[in-house]
Amino acid sequence: MADNIKKIEKAFEELFSLLDIQSSFDIKESEEALNVTLDTNEAGIIIGYHGDTLEALELIMGFIAGKILGQPTRVYLEVGEYKKEREEYLKNLAEQIKNQVLSTGEAVPLPNLKAWERKYLHNYFNDDKEVTTQSDGEGKERTLSILPK
DSSP: HHHHHHHHHHHHHHHHHHHHOOOOHHHHHHHSOOEEEEESHHHHHHHOOHHHHHHHHHEEEHHHHHHHSSSOOOEEEETTTTHHHHHHHHHHHHHHHHHHHHHHOOOOOOOOOOOOHHHHHHHTTTTSSSSEEEESSSSGGEEEEEEEO
16 A cells, blocks of 8 residues: 555645645545645645635545545545634534524524535534434535434
């Protein structure tokens, strides 16, 4: 696998060179993905509007890594602590919405979340004894709801 990681590193270096983005990165393997931490002065360009460019780059990088590894591969790209800060925001939002659900007894929908954000919230409430989550809809119309148990 180490040889393949070196090939993936080289391919990612070529990708960012073609995009004319000066960067360095670190790749760590996990069971579910390749976790790539990118260090650059151009984080805003890479993240893009609401993380759209970041999400697109993750898909492209996953495609590249998958070709090298010979199997579908998910890539999680962290740039300028964007996802870390977004997770902190989601955690605070989750607690606020949980309190709202518990006080009203009604479900609260959260539209316009990225797939990884929905997954984060599903996992966040996975073992919660008072509320649960549910996703409905398809594509960009998919909505996560937080409901009382």
